[in-house]
Amino acid sequence: MSDAPALVVENLSLAIGPAGLVDGVGFQVAPGEVMAIVGESGCGKSVTAQAIMRLLPDAIRQTGGRILLGGRDISAIPERAMRAVRGQLMSMIFQEPQAALDPLTTVGSQIAEALRQPLGRVRGEVLRMLRDVGISDPERRIDQHPFELSGGMCQRIMIASALISRPAVLIADEPTTALDVTIQAQILDLLRRLAIERQTAVVLITHDMGVVADIADRVAVMYAGRIAEAGPTAEIFAAPRHPYTALLLASIPRLSDVPKSKLAVIEGRVPSPSEYGPGCRFASRCPRADARCAAETPPLRPLGDGRLTACFHAEAMA
């Protein structure tokens, strides 16, 4: 994993009207690596993904930062050039696989579309890809419509269509949220395997710590538009150094919990972008917050073990 990163996001800032949504988010992903962005709804993880694909809703603007794909800044290239990037150098898969496939087009044609070829000309290649994503009986499936397939199979089709052009980067926005748990594990295994085999850099957007633990090499925990903590998954799960990460991990219910014991929760709610103050955005819910936290923004700083944390009390948590 010492290769040059496939994707670098530097200091990305997004705003809706005057309110900042995402504030100075940065990370990088190496080929073959799975990097998870985890956070609650509204923390800015999905708009970050949309900003990387340059398909933000009309109201949201990028106010700063760079997105480097293979060393080239794509945040300022013309839309025409961007279309050559999408689907070729960078692909995306979504939460609802069945809704993300055109109901009237056969799955084979939809995969072929990613190659910008009619199905007839690339049928062999599509069949190979279908086999690669674990679709049984691909000769029959290739001519079927999405409604004839299960949700898990549709997600495999989406993955096939996203990866067939061998993009350097795959963005997976909650790829398993709509699937049931056993299928979820299979899809995650598949993503993991394909990422390594094809040396694809995967950015995995999720709210599920379990998914992160399953397949992510590294993780960035986002809170209210900023990165709270980032680093290797194993280390962050073993010893969180940001109170938010710690509380998130503590709030996962476990089988070993005493039956009928109260679920651990984080009190309060995520502030909305219009309520962002000068200090740490987690301060109002943080058990360790003091006067400094409310007044000053803690910088995202390295702690030496390959991890970055944005908390004044990181050392105290060790």
Add this chain to the structure above:
Amino acid sequence: MSARFSPGIVLILLLLAAFVLAAAGADLLSPADPLRQSLLLRLREPGFASRTATYWLGTDDLGRDLLSRILYGARASLLVAALSVSVSLVVGTALGLLAGWFRGWTAVLIMRFVDTMLSIPAILLAVLTVAVLGPGFLKLVMVLGLTRWPRYTRVAYAATLQVAGLPYIKAAEMAGCGATRILWRHILPNIAGPLMVVATSEFGLMILFEAGLSFLGLGIQPPYPSWGSIMSAGRQYVTRAWWLTVFPGACLFVLVLCVNLFGDWLRDRVDPRSRGR
């Protein structure tokens, strides 16, 4: 499949097929030349047999065989309706797709134009245009086609807005598809259902418009037969020769009824939510 076809819809489809066959095979089915006049055989009642031929539906004021004229009239009706529906379907859908996809100023311009068109009574516009340009088969088609597109635009616009927001269109965009490809390959097939329903109901209207304009002398020109012009000529003789107005009128009624019922059935098939409404 058989469960989806009730006896009623089978009857309607059979009747429609009969009309289409009658129109297409008018040359073969007609017992006589629809244009051949015989003043000795004027206004004969249905079933009248001369020495050489039987006039099943009687003859008109110029002694022409009414059955033959009705068969050829069906051809005029269906051709005009089919062509003008095609013209308005293509124009209306294209504008609706553009408005729904680009939104913003494009949509404002197109949709305000649609509102303007819809506020002009179509039949009046058609009458005016024919009065200025003169009558003729192609002019009739163009006049009907180019006055009736706004309904398709409205439906296509609304459906495009809806479909364009669905994840699979976003996915196509993410895959790098251009606007043309998305509109043609992904949006158009997915909004075709409601457009077909509109086209069917418009088809019935077009048949009525053609008959109406021909009745007024602005559509198909004599001596060529059209149900409208046959009825128009028969109007003067309605007390002496009821068959001249009743038979073409009945054909018109049954055909338009069948088309409309077919349209309703199609709508139920395309949109299950409208069932039982």
